[in-house]
Amino acid sequence: MRVVVVGAGEVGYHVAQRLANERHDVVVVDTAAHRLEYVKSHLDVAVLEGSGASPAVLRQARIKDAGLLVAVTNHDEVNLVSCSVAREYKDILKIARVSDPGFYRGESQLHPETFGVDVMINPERELALETFRMLQTTAARDIAVFAEGEIQIIGLEVLPDSPAAGRTLIEIAEGSRSSGMITVVVKRGDKVVVPKGATRIEGGDLIYVAVLPDFVHEALTLCGHQHSSLKRVMIAGGSTEAYYFARLLAQHDIEATLLVRERERAQELAERLEKALILNGDATDIELLELEGVGGVDAFVALTDEDETNILSALVAKDIGAKQVVTLVNKSEYAPLARRIGLDVAVSPRLSAANAILQYVRRGKVTRVALLRDTEGEAISFDLTARSHIAGHPLSSIDFPEGSIVAGVVRGNQAIIPKGNDELKVGDTVIVFALASAVDRVAHLFPA
């Protein structure tokens, strides 16, 4: 499929990368020549300099042959106009990044539908949601949720003296009420494998476990982590992400304090966030953090627009004693660095956004896709149709491609973590983890 990506920033780059890896014919459009130069030297995609809001430029990008337009510049207006221009071409799915909260609260006179947008994605809101899910499950590096949370795939570091360390998956299964969880991927150093029963888990591994909600606690214990509940969260920054995040906390009756450096922004947020305590101050100021009692909060979340500020304030908060620290990292190069210096989780908006976009790319047979951090793989949920030949056979007899594994099944109202002798049925929603190299072959098992 031909895909036109408007915007060569972090979000556009990442989306283009994922789609190019899946052998789509991608062209990236941007006005900034230096960004395009970077894209061109790193990805197997075409680039075109010009405004994505210009009909002539989109024509040049051969929009008429495209099946998908992804408009993800930093400017809502450009993205909306770009979709609007593409409206005359039929059969193109148009996805626009729209970050202004006003569009989601019905305040605006301009509804995205008037621009011909099929899907609006909001990286800031996605990021706030991801951060919240992560904090709820302490110790989780990443969480992907399927079937409204009935099946969750959680990334956990295996602690050296935990029950899982040193045992094979079969041994672990024998020692627990294992029917509610399955390990779908193991990362050791740079090596990522989809494990088998004989795979031995070691301390320091990052594993992703698909679990039913009642088994989250058991999965955490297995990896040596404790479950904790959130009561009090401190947020550094007054960004859009911070706004969405504070709103989520309020909805869950969790107390939030925001430290906002710009007074005008602080005032704006104080008016819009009814429950949160908004204080004017610099989150990198050690004394301020100490006085605000950051050592006593359940979590400190750094969500300013500056990566450097985020990393610095997160480090200070961690040092003073915040139980959990989450850092927003915009520049992807910083993510590994943030981890190396001991920050618990680094969330990057590009991944959140790419996740949101990819769920729609293969719409039809695929109902949802979640990229799993650090694995080069993704969890995909497929609807099993009568055209698939794998229905009615025990899982163990199905030839799933190397690098893939069934993580869960949703049948009617019931979520199941299947075993080898379980059969898939037509109408099931099947959640499969697949490494990037296996995605295509897995998709063939699930014709629309």
Add this chain to the structure above:
Amino acid sequence: MRLLDFFSEDAVNLDLQGSSKDDILLDLIAQLGLDDEAEAKLHKMLKRRENLGSTGIGKGIAIPHCRSNVVDSLRVAFGRKKEGVEFRAIDNKPVFNFFLIVAPPLEVSNQYLPVLGKIAQFAKESDINDELEKLTEPGQFLKLLQKRSS
């Protein structure tokens, strides 16, 4: 934990005298009944905190707060200034109602943040300024607190 347990009538002053940010802080401190040396130390600390960013959270409310070893348990005070005082609040508007919170640097029971959170919640109720303006004696403040905070 109830906010009411931390307040007493002595710590409520419905007629603050000060007309500057600094004087208001002194008035509030005076309600805690500390000795002169402790008062001076606390004043300095609160001023330092205000210099890092005003605790005026907008809509006529300020919550000056800090940790200091001049107290050995968490202390609070409420003060009202009907005419309002310029406090460099985030909305640049005068402040009428002040909640002071002082906690020792090391607290076993860790009440500082819960109390700060509860006061912020109480103070952000949309009609709270009207209710506070109506008060004529300290006992009514405690009743309002009881009614509005869990």
